[in-house]
Amino acid sequence: MTATATFVRHAPENADSRIVEWVEAIAEMTQPDRIIWCDGSAEERQRMLDESVAAGTLIKLNPAKRPNSYLARSNPSDVARVEARTFICSEDEDDAGPTNNWAPPAEMRETLDALFQGAMRGRTMYVVPFSMGPVGSPLARLGVQVTDSPYVVISTGIMTRMGADALAQIGPHTEWVPAVHSVGAPLLPGEDDVVWPCNETKYIVHYPESREIWSYGSAYGGNAILAKKGFALRIASKVGEEEGWLAAHMLLLKVTNPRGRAFHVAAGFPSACGKTNFAMLRPSIPGWKVETIGDDIAWMAQGPDGRLRAINPEAGFFGVAPGTGYSTNPTAIEMIADDTVFTNVALTDDGDVWWEGLTKEVPAHLTDWQGRDWTPDSESPAAHPNSRFTVAAHQCHSIADTWDDPAGVPIDAIIFGGRRATNVPLVAQARDWEHGVYMGATLASERTAAAEGTLGELRRDPFAMLPFSGVHMADHWQHWLNVGEKLNQSGNAPQIFQVNWFRRGCDGRFLWPGFSENSRVLAWITERIEERVDAVESPFGLVPVEGSIDYAEAGVSEKDWEALFEIDPAALSAEADDTDVFLTRMGPKLPDAVVRQHDEFRSRL
């Protein structure tokens, strides 16, 4: 791929000298053939798309079917986040905690130094400045990523406010996060490139104290778009802990009831557990309206008005494709009708995309995500289970007009949820903030395709942050307790709830229809906030009284409804034992409040 002369080859005049020096130092180390500073313009974006098509990294989809849209097929070894290769290299191991991989920073720097030497030979190094949050918002933060992957530049251009405006925000005293990324595949002179360069050796490394990110060997999603999980969650959770705000793996939505009252909700579900779908919910109940603010990450701080205010630091969606169809998420289907980059989905014979769950009828022939012929008789799915679409937030028809309000939106409710076949009820309300923190701390979920590992296995995923906390997990809980205490002092703490759309009957089917019917649960949550409905005690918290959720309208039988809230004391007691083991792993940092809540949970069984 050759750069055209119009690319910015030298640092823009207004670039802060610290950035210029850093870029020069990284170039010295990685030895790229050329350096290009990205300005985030439409022309630049189109040029990079065209070059990626010429290089074979992107396939242009049929413009009559899917205008301005592209398909990327990754290397089959580079399809999801690599948690085993993700490190939090704090100075003190105890600051990374028992749930993170840790290595001494000095040792890790040596390892990475060796890997990054000459890593960009034969390639272009792009300098990608970005703002997380609306440019200039008091809640926004800045970063600069260098990368040798045009796919990562294009993705970052969709997912963040990328380019000249962000760069212009960085003055001599502005904090910014440096992020270095290489696919780890230098080219010899004259050597042909592959479609998806990457390396078997992978490192996704964070230095929380110096707020640096280094990523090597992968070009996929959260491994490589460092503004997202690396910055907006792992580094931000450390910064937030020091400065008193929260970085959360949460969607943000606005829900308006038939009487016109609006509520803002933040909901934390683990990866591939329904955030995008819930954020774009189309209520099945008449008169209710849901609008989208974010689908993956929320930054929340107490505002000047005393309330917890949240922004979506991102500017786009990197959404799971499989399971996304008109019947489940029509808003997403309309959103990705054009101007979308797809990764690892199947290609139809007429140049469009397809994945399991897009349509009921399955095409007779496809090209699968690895470029192989595929028919319904094929043994493997046509689209990779973690295949995704990347699309700008403004393409979403349900986006709220306040989605990029620099002041953020005031949060009324916080929800935790996981994929639980058993034990956890459809919905429960926490008794208070402390109980809500316990709900978040004990969140568990069945493993999905969003990260490498055995599908379906139950794992603890506290606050849906297991793979994303840049701090000791118990410190993260204590930080939530501290923030809640402050909010409580002024009577501004949001109510906390727990949901589970994924409980199954003995026959294995989902007991709750989910998707648009989740609006019934959301409506109940707002009615609890308004104190319009009663609730009854259960070991999990307050659950709906008979008649406050119209499950029959959702097509759920009375028997299934009861099963959705069934308490099996033996199973819950076994789970509580498992929670003991998990909490004990936290060591001396485990907050007393969490222990107290766990004892109370046991005593209610």
Ligand SMILES: Nc1nc2c(ncn2[C@@H]2O[C@H](COP(=O)(O)OP(=O)(O)OP(=O)(O)O)[C@@H](O)[C@H]2O)c(=O)[nH]1
């Ligand atoms: N049964 C059921 N499946 C759901 C529901 N909501 C979402 N899903 C499915 O869960 C999968 C992941 O959903 P997403 O909304 O993309 O998950 P996410 O939490 O945004 O995921 P990340 O982007 O990985 O953080 C998709 O296949 C959805 O179709 C629901 O209410 N019920």
Ligand SMILES: O=C([O-])CC(=O)C(=O)O
């Ligand atoms: O980070 C990614 O690759 C995608 C994502 O949102 C997640 O896994 O939670």
Ligand SMILES: [Mn+2]
């Ligand atoms: Mn996510």
